[in-house]
Amino acid sequence: MRRPELLRPAPARPDRRTFLRSSLAAGVWTLSLSPVAAASSPTVPATRPLGFARGLRFDSRGGLTVLSQVVEMGQGTQTAICQIAAEELDLALDRVQVAQAPVTPEYASAQMQPPNYASFGSLGLPLSMAEVGGICAAARALLLQAGAVRWGVPVAACSTRDGHVCHEDGRPPLAYAELLAAAAQLPPPAKAKRKPRAQWRLLGQSAARVDLPAKVDGSARFGIDARRPGMLVATLMHAPRFGAELLAMDERPARAIRGVRRVVRLPGAVAVVADSYWQARRGLLALSPQWSAGPHAETDTEALRLQLRAACQQGQGLSFSKDDDPAIDPAAVATELTRAARVLDLSYDVPYLAHATLEPMNALAEVGPDHAELWLSTQSAQDTQYGVARALGLRPEQVTVHPMLIGGGFGRRLEHGFAVEAALLARTMGRPVQLIWSRETDMRAGGYRPAAAARVRMALGADGWPQALRVDCASPSVLDHSQLSNGEPRPALDWTVSMGWLGHDYALGPKHVSWTRVDPGVPCGYWRSVGASQNTFFMECSLDRAAAWAGIDPLAFRLRLLAAKPQSQALLKALAEAAGWGRPLPPGQFRGLAMSAGNSARSAHIVEISVPAPGRFRIERIVAAVDAGVLINPGAVQAQMMGGTLFGLAAALSGEITLKQGEVQQSGFESYSVLGLAQTPPLQVLALGLGEQPQGVGEEGPASIGPALANALFAASGQPIERLPLSRSGWQLAD
Amino acid sequence: MKSHSLNINGRLQRVAAEADKPLLWVLREDLGLSGTKFGCGAAQCGACTVHLDGAAVRCCVLPLHAAAGKRVTSIEGLSATEIGRALQRAWLEHQVPQCGYCQGGMLMAAASLLAEHPQPSDGQIDAAITNLCRCGTYPRVRAGIHAAAASLAAKVAA
Numbered sequence: 001m002r003r004p005e006l007l008r009p010a011p012a013r014p015d016r017r018t019f020l021r022s023s024l025a026a027g028v029w030t031l032s033l034s035p036v037a038a039a040s041s042p043t044v045p046a047t048r049p050l051g052f053a054r055g056l057r058f059d060s061r062g063g064l065t066v067l068s069q070v071v072e073m074g075q076g077t078q079t080a081i082c083q084i085a086a087e088e089l090d091l092a093l094d095r096v097q098v099a100q101a102p103v104t105p106e107y108a109s110a111q112m113q114p115p116n117y118a119s120f121g122s123l124g125l126p127l128s129m130a131e132v133g134g135i136c137a138a139a140r141a142l143l144l145q146a147g148a149v150r151w152g153v154p155v156a157a158c159s160t161r162d163g164h165v166c167h168e169d170g171r172p173p174l175a176y177a178e179l180l181a182a183a184a185q186l187p188p189p190a191k192a193k194r195k196p197r198a199q200w201r202l203l204g205q206s207a208a209r210v211d212l213p214a215k216v217d218g219s220a221r222f223g224i225d226a227r228r229p230g231m232l233v234a235t236l237m238h239a240p241r242f243g244a245e246l247l248a249m250d251e252r253p254a255r256a257i258r259g260v261r262r263v264v265r266l267p268g269a270v271a272v273v274a275d276s277y278w279q280a281r282r283g284l285l286a287l288s289p290q291w292s293a294g295p296h297a298e299t300d301t302e303a304l305r306l307q308l309r310a311a312c313q314q315g316q317g318l319s320f321s322k323d324d325d326p327a328i329d330p331a332a333v334a335t336e337l338t339r340a341a342r343v344l345d346l347s348y349d350v351p352y353l354a355h356a357t358l359e360p361m362n363a364l365a366e367v368g369p370d371h372a373e374l375w376l377s378t379q380s381a382q383d384t385q386y387g388v389a390r391a392l393g394l395r396p397e398q399v400t401v402h403p404m405l406i407g408g409g410f411g412r413r414l415e416h417g418f419a420v421e422a423a424l425l426a427r428t429m430g431r432p433v434q435l436i437w438s439r440e441t442d443m444r445a446g447g448y449r450p451a452a453a454a455r456v457r458m459a460l461g462a463d464g465w466p467q468a469l470r471v472d473c474a475s476p477s478v479l480d481h482s483q484l485s486n487g488e489p490r491p492a493l494d495w496t497v498s499m500g501w502l503g504h505d506y507a508l509g510p511k512h513v514s515w516t517r518v519d520p521g522v523p524c525g526y527w528r529s530v531g532a533s534q535n536t537f538f539m540e541c542s543l544d545r546a547a548a549w550a551g552i553d554p555l556a557f558r559l560r561l562l563a564a565k566p567q568s569q570a571l572l573k574a575l576a577e578a579a580g581w582g583r584p585l586p587p588g589q590f591r592g593l594a595m596s597a598g599n600s601a602r603s604a605h606i607v608e609i610s611v612p613a614p615g616r617f618r619i620e621r622i623v624a625a626v627d628a629g630v631l632i633n634p635g636a637v638q639a640q641m642m643g644g645t646l647f648g649l650a651a652a653l654s655g656e657i658t659l660k661q662g663e664v665q666q667s668g669f670e671s672y673s674v675l676g677l678a679q680t681p682p683l684q685v686l687a688l689g690l691g692e693q694p695q696g697v698g699e700e701g702p703a704s705i706g707p708a709l710a711n712a713l714f715a716a717s718g719q720p721i722e723r724l725p726l727s728r729s730g731w732q733l734a735d
Numbered sequence: 736m737k738s739h740s741l742n743i744n745g746r747l748q749r750v751a752a753e754a755d756k757p758l759l760w761v762l763r764e765d766l767g768l769s770g771t772k773f774g775c776g777a778a779q780c781g782a783c784t785v786h787l788d789g790a791a792v793r794c795c796v797l798p799l800h801a802a803a804g805k806r807v808t809s810i811e812g813l814s815a816t817e818i819g820r821a822l823q824r825a826w827l828e829h830q831v832p833q834c835g836y837c838q839g840g841m842l843m844a845a846a847s848l849l850a851e852h853p854q855p856s857d858g859q860i861d862a863a864i865t866n867l868c869r870c871g872t873y874p875r876v877r878a879g880i881h882a883a884a885a886s887l888a889a890k891v892a893a
Binding site: 073074075076208209211212213214215216217218219220221222224225233258276277279281318353356357358359360405406407409410436438439605635639640643644645646647655668669670674675676677680683 | 840865866
């Protein structure tokens with residue numbers, strides 16, 4: 001969810017712009033990274049303080065707490081952080097715990113551009129490897145040194161094991177707890193040696209998730225479970241059309257309901273505040289507000305689809321440059337397209353998609369004259385802090401944000417409009433207010449994966465091999481809408497639309513990738529795997545068309561295009577072997593394959609299907625493979641890939657948000673259908689580590705499952721899939 | 736407001752709330768039991784699944800008056816039964832949850848299934864577990880149910 005070069009490869013030590021700070025108070029040794037020359041960088045706006053800190057706190061018994069800005073939304077990063085700290089410090093895993101760091105500039109990651117306190121883009125793991133791992137290595141060096149001083153021996157004679165400093169002569173080891181005070185007096189090293197991979201004992205082994213015990217007995221506290229004394233509860237409806245305004249409303253029907261305290265008009269919304277959710281909900285349902293038509297009263301997604309396709313045909317978009325990908329060469333592409341033996345000219349489109357997190361957006365806010373405090377599930381605590389501060393006329397440091405467990409993020413909780421709404425309601429009421437969106441409010445509020453279209457032209461030589469690639473795509477821009485601070489706002493060219501087109505591993509000759517901004521004003525956002533969610537579909541279906549024309553097996557075709565990329569080849573080969581790609585399938589069964597490379601890791605799917613009736617298919621089996629670079633917690637990687645696969649499968653089968661006359665047509669799980677257990681096919685996941693640097697894998701999975709399935713349907717029917725969801729291409733799951 | 740008598744997780748409690756207030760919000764707001772989750776308010780997602788006299792129900796649409804006089808078990812009371820404990824152990828063993836928001840409801844649905852079918856077939860699991868999970872835990876939910884069923888059967892045999 002970023003320009004790929006921002007974090008590849010992850011540095012293996014703390015950032016240079018930081019120094020270690022060591023302090024001892026009340027028997028607790030705290031070691032943290034602090035910024036040097038804060039806010040001096042010309043590339044960072046002055047309002048976004050630079051720097052990060054990763055605090056370690058050793059208690060007097062040698063137990064360790066790591067303060068982390070990564071929030072837990074089921075991806076398991078907090079468990080990985082425990083593993084990383086325990087590994088670098090030679091501690092038992094159960095001596096380490098993670099606590100949510102305060103939302104302050106010191107805990108924003110300087111490796112994000114701009115520095116941010118946020119969890120997205122599969123960054124949590126590589127950032128923690130660099131930052132938590134680096135500071136833990138420094139702490140270990142200090143403990144070693146303290147032990148050596150205590151004994152009066154050279155540091156080289158000492159080692160660490162299981163929370164102790166040991167001497168090579170076998171004398172009784174010193175527990176870390178005995179050395180904390182001495183270590184805290186030593187000057188922290190500028191950089192410390194990391195434990196080499198060959199000596200890992202915890203990293204690479206599946207570790208039980210630290211957050212799970214509380215998730216099987218009801219004690220886990222999500223944002224919606226936050227409580228404050230005297231709090232009120234609110235729910236709201238937004239204008240039925242984006243940008244419309246309230247014209248008139250009779251508040252009395254709501255106020256007549258017991259428990260309703262107030263009807264509050266917010267920008268583009270009407271809220272009812274009551275003593276309980278049920279009362280607020282009843283109050284809201286009693287209202288019949290009149291809304292203006294608004295600026296987007298004509299928005300119709302079927303018309304938009306045609307408009308997006310037309311923009312691709314015109315091909316007048318802005319083009320990515322050689323700086324974005326060395327293979328970009330529009331002149332060479334033009335030449336190849338004129339002299340190719342054949343030009344594949346393919347057009348695709350995909351719809352808006354909702355995240356449909358199971359926990360609806362909600363936030364609890366308490367607002368005083370010069371301070372605000374919020375408790376909420378958010379992936380984007382710092383942007384929430386800034387956004388609420390702006391809305392209330394406060395400074396960011398006057399807003400305290402408490403990130404809580406997240407009941408489904410997928411990118412949706414990078415937006416913070418609901419937190420601003422809660423803060424405005426709390427200010428109006430002069431009491432804490434928890435705002436809970438209803439399911440229909442959540443479904444209709446935007447933040448969607450943008451609808452998109454692409455025209456893909458591939459110049460093929462007489463031997464069938466691709467000589468050049470031209471892509472003209474069109475869509476709204478995520479960056480125009482999202483509240484996540486993630487680079488330059490509203491750039492002419494939105495880099496997220498290039499994910500999967502640029503920097504992929506296929507040797508397709510020179511490339512020309514252009515994008516046309518077509519925006520009907522529907523709020524968009526980051527949706528798990530972002531631009532790769534559509535571009536992988538466009539690319540991988542095109543590859544199967546090219547392979548079919550060349551008469552070459554889709555796997556063999558890809559392997560040859562990846563001849564210079566052994567890591568991607570190895571991924572596909574491992575997947576193909578696990579799925580038995582070369583073996584004949586039973587009669588009536590067909591396979592499809594696709595690979596995704598739009599985010600930091602790589603993933604691929606093979607899908608086997610049967611077609612019991614025209615337009616009806618059954619998924620016999622899915623085999624998925626993900627290359628995490630280096631595996632940290634293989635079980636968690638498997639779970640992420642499994643989850644990403646099913647998230648993408650649900651979207652490919654039937655996911656779409658549609659608008660008619662400016663209004664979103666979907667309102668709940670009856671109209672935005674998501675995958676159920678009974679529809680989940682047998683699914684095998686290979687978790688692989690084929691590289692040198694660990695990568696997060698949360699973004700993997702959704703992108704390649706759709707095209708793998710589409711390619712299987714193409715293999716079965718000879719009819720290419722050029723539109724998602726599959727239900728719009730005439731295909732449905734058989735009962 | 737009329738006061739209602741409820742049997743929640745084996746304890747008798749009195750609640751003063753509207754008779755049509757859904758049990759979900761009574762549990763969460765009046766009784767401080769926040770393990771039962773709000774997902775859709777329309778009995779579609781199952782995050783609010785509790786047991787009413789042992790049967791799984793979606794309590795976001797169950798009015799308080801319909802629960803009065805019946806035994807209500809929420810996720811906080813699941814560990815009181817052998818089946819509940821077996822499921823919780825299996826859930827940890829198979830590392831079932833991801834975000835975990837739906838899992839309370841999943842476990843309650845699974846417990847009700849095992850009470851009725853101690854050795855459920857995959858088809859019976861399909862039919863009984865209609866709870867929605869956006870993290871994609873379904874394969875581990877299925878494995879967890881089978882594992883809990885197996886451990887309970889082993890206990891009976893032993």
